[in-house]
Amino acid sequence: MPEAPAGTLYRGREGMWSWVAHRVTGFLIFFFLLVHVLDTALVRVSPEAYNAVIGTYKNPVMGLGELGLVAAIVFHAFNGIRVMLVDFWKNGPRYQRVMLWVVVGLFVVTMAGFAPRHLMNVFGGH
């Protein structure tokens, strides 16, 4: 017999937690998007206004925030492909758990490529 889910947990395990992570990352990306359109809109005000605000994106704290943002986007993108495979590929539901670990693997590889490059640009003292 399978164990009964504890407390408010729905089913737990990979299926539920990937769904939770997809929601949380999507929600965060959306609010960044609103801010990002506003900051880019400053190009319409003046070059000085745009450069002043974009300058704050280059400080180290924001640099780490951008790393988090890219991590959220990369996970959401790869897990979104997994969701589509679960929906449209006939063996998708059977392999959903394996596919999450493929997503995690691709995420680690992508971030291992991106993080050093980005941190060099942020902390490299250009």
Place this chain on the structure above:
Amino acid sequence: MTATTEARSPIPAPRSPRNRRTTRTNYELYGWVFMRASGVLLLVLIFGHLFMNLIDGDGISAIDFGFVAGKWASPLWQVWDLLMLWLAMIHGTNGVRTIINDYAERTGTRVVLKSALYLAFTVTVVLGTLVIFTFDPCPPGSPADLLPSFCTA
């Protein structure tokens, strides 16, 4: 589990015909399809955007007014950014709408949150679209060192 207990359960069996009284349209289906179709396009558009702006050249440390003006001098990046703006805003707004529907239990709360969401959507999409189409890469009276090189040529 036997068929008799399933028949007595208040929860309908999987794949049983849905009660159609509450919906007359297929809009939720179109939304579901749109999330997947736009998701694939957004993956390409946003990964390209991140590559150009954060990885290529000196990454974020090279971004300033001149960088944006240089990109938008090309119709490719104008169309790219316009598509990204619209698709991401519709995709994101539909996602947040789903989250509001899931967690805001009172009707009044849902109405307030979704009104704020649709207002943010409209303002952001209109503003972003206007900026892409009315952008002036060489605003008069600005110091030349802040502008792209083609302004002085």
